Amino acid sequence: MSRILNFSAGPSMLPEEVLQQAREEMLDWQKTGMSVMEMSHRGKYFLTIAEQLSADLKELLNIPDDYKVLFLQGGATAQFAMIPKNILAGKKSANYVLTGAWSKKAIKEAKKYCDVNIAASSEADNFTTIPDFDSWQVDELAGYLHYTPNETIHGVEFHQVPEMTDLPLVVDMSSNILSKPLNIEQYGLIYAGSQKNMGPAGVTVVIVRDDLVGNADPTTPSVFDYAEQSGNDSMLNTPATYNWYLVGLVLQWLKKQGGLAAIEQINIRKSSKLYQFIDESSFYSNPVDKVCRSRMNIPFILKDSALDSEFLQQAQANGLEALKGHRSVGGMRASIYNAMPEQGVDALIQFMAEFERTH
Ligand SMILES: Cc1ncc(COP(=O)(O)O)c(C=O)c1O
Incomplete structure (x- = not known):
């Protein structure tokens, strides 16, 4: 078997x-004679898996008791869409900060349900920075x-939490959850979403403070009503059982790595060495402000974009896959989530150096 990076x-x-544990347990989970995929979500075996999943996420993220985990x-x-439907609680507007392609999508959707105040935007800087907190205009x-x-997509990460308001902070951590410890409060x-640091696609984690639950607009679909899901342990309808199990295995793996403080150190090391290599080269560059560069997604461009396809072809021939940048920004992007081993980043740097030398 050979696995790519x-x-x-x-x-x-x-x-x-x-993946190996899932393979071993695929046909017979813990001597039950069945696959997790075949279990009733109401049965005692699956409930054990569900309880462990929730307990492990609470432990890893140190989630206080006055938060629900869905x-x-x-x-x-x-x-x-469900955030404005659930938590506006009669208010007519919400503040959004525009720092890239994903916040833009969140804003577009929220506008169907409320007025949106753009509290700050880095669009004029092509999403290569985060506007100074002092400049944010929060309603x-x-x-x-x-x-x-x-x-x-843009490789921009907040390394500080904005604290200029008492309004609830609502955050889309799809691509950096579990990459470092958080102060949930x-x-x-x-x-x-689960498909980066938590497991395969198909599970969406929502961690929500109790006072924000129970105020959903009456037209909110029941499966997306935080109070209804919370009251039913996220099993108002049949959950994505096998995906819950796989997310659970990833959380147990994370605990074995030493938890989030340990994984953060590894993530700092991995990303710093790639940024340092890019910054020291005159062949590659990264456009993002140094103070807000992502540890998870590292976009970079080649000095001569005519070499892009050759770069990608040769990378692939060396077992380095999926380095093409998002179509909206072009160039390259290396996503180096928790599961990317440090040797994977070393191999990428070595390849990039060799490509630079020969071109
Ligand atoms: C930051 C961020 N938000 C939202 C999404 C959309 O997630 P999903 O496709 O699970 O709805 C993504 C997907 O890549 C993302 O990276």
Whole structure:
């Protein structure tokens, strides 16, 4: 068996140990004689898996008791709509910060349900920076303040939490959840799709403070009503059972790595060495402000874009896959989530250096 180094932005690489464990347990989970896929979600075996999943996420992220943890479907994209439906609580508007392609999508969707105040935007800088917190214009009468802590496409990450308002902070952590410890109490609501740092696609985690639950607009579909899902342990309808199990395996793997403080150190090391290599080269460059560069998604361009396709072809021939940048920004992007081993980043740097030398 030979496995590639997969730099995809998501769905992305999973820890090999997790895939192996899933393979071993595929036909017979813990001597039950059945696959997790075949279990009733109401049965005692699956409930054990579900309870462990929730307990492990609470432990890893140190989630306080006054927050609900939900495992939903529909991806982060469904949450773009469900957040205003659930938490505006009669308010007419919400604040959004525009820092890249994903916050733009969140804003477009929210506009169907409320007035949107763009509290800050880096669009004029081609989404290569985060506007100074001092410049944000937050409407204090609005329902909440939404931002995207890691812009997967533009490679922009918040390394500080904005604290200029008492409004609930609502954040799309799809591409950096579980990459570092968080102080959950700084947030009203955190949401994230699973397909980057948590497992395969198909699970959407919502961590929401109790006071924001129970105020949904009456037209909210029941499966997306936080109170209804919370009251039913995220099983108002049949959940994505096998995906919950796989996310659970990833969380157990993370605990074995030493938890989020340990994984953060590895993520700092991995990303710093790639940025340092790019910055020291005159052949490659990264356009993002140094203070807000993503540790997860690292876009870079070649000095001569005519070499792009040759770069990608040769990378692939060397077992380095999915380095093509998003079509909206071009160039390259290396997504190096938790499951990308440090040797994978070393191999990428070595390849890039060799390509530079021969071109
Ligand atoms: C930051 C961010 N938000 C939202 C999404 C959309 O997620 P989904 O496709 O699960 O709805 C993505 C997907 O890549 C993302 O990176």
